[in-house]
Amino acid sequence: MSVFADLVGQRLTVETLTRAVADGQAMTHAWLFTGPPGSGRSTAARAFAAALECPSGGCGQCRECRTAIEGSHADVTILATEGLSIRVEQARELAALAALRPSVGPWRVIIVEDADRLTERAADALLKALEEPASRTVWVLCAPSLQDVIVTIRSRSRHVRLRTPPVKDVAALVQRRDGVDPAMATYAARAAQSHIGLARRLARDEGARIRRRDVVRLASRIGDVADAVAAAADLASIATEESGAASAERDAREKARLMETLGVDPGARTQPPHVRAQLVALEKEQKTRATRAARDVVDRALIDLLSVYRDALVLKFGAPVELVNEDLRAEVDPVARALTPEGLLAAMDVIGTARERIAANVPPLLALEAMAIGLRLPRR
DSSP: OOTTTTOTTOHHHHHHHHHHHHOGGGOOSEEEEEOSTTSOHHHHHHHHHHHHHOTTSOOSSSHHHHHHHHTOOTTEEEEOOOSSSBOHHHHHHHHHHHTSOOSSSSOEEEEETTGGGBOHHHHHHHHHHHHSOOTTEEEEEEESOGGGSOHHHHTTSEEEEOOOOOHHHHHHHHHHHHOOOHHHHHHHHHHTTTOHHHHHHHHHOHHHHHHHHHHHHHGGGOOSHHHHHHHHHHHHHHHHHHHHHHHHHHHHHHHHHHHHHHTOOTTOSSOOHHHHHHHHHHHHHHHHHHHHHHHHHHHHHHHHHHHHHHHHHHHHHTOSOOOTTGGGHHHHHHHHHHSOHHHHHHHHHHHHHHHHHHHTTOOHHHHHHHHHHHTOOOOO
């Protein structure tokens, strides 16, 4: 099976990358993959790296393919930041690595999964490496859109745009890859709005499905200011629960692994200074990651909330379009009845503003309260 098998709904992208692997004339030293969240940017980048290292151009079965996709290939480096930004020190390390020839494969491939998180100084540190790369080095940068990447970076890269895959293709992937039954796979793909990673989680995690349902139900229950404040608090609580569930176990594993690597007793009342210093550094990194995770979860919850007003607009006009929340239609109907088309669009703008404010570091609860007040349904 080809390494591109999991890149669903991206026929043109697969053709472009396959042609580049097979034909040296179609190859370039720097690529920029853009596409909406869940479209498969990271999957495309790893598959492309595997195809470049594979003797057969991406068979998906050989050791080169497997290790490249997993990120353990000697010549494939993957920077997948979990912090709020990519620091200049990290960029300098990548630039130095890019100057080296590949050690075991035909190409040295450097993947930056969140190029939109490069600080200006970090981007400057990469410029020379992008302008004058080693002959066998390939950069693959990923970002949601061209506008999210600093202009000096995007002007030096070949752009490949991924699109939102169809629901049926995402459902088929979840069904095939994760062994989910067809009905659940279809529900998860539709509720996730074709976000592949989220569809997989919804299909496998009942807690995630319950939290999403709770978010959707908020839209029909905001009638006055007290309801709005309560809804904002509920949203913040749901996001905290979601991000906490995803990170607590991982944080504990990382701490245990560090203690084991350092060869110290986890149960000791005090630790040597060098151990304490490394534990503090780990906790700081985990805190930064938790901040980003919480913001990402809030943003995802707002996208779920936005889908209610989208569905209400579909019902309002009787459009022959499938509802995102077909299984929660009883929660969408009251919103469709209460608001005019103009009111529904205004509500969507209010949610969009909240997302922008949170991305600009406004405290989430404050932004959510302002949003919820703007989403009050008119009194009957």
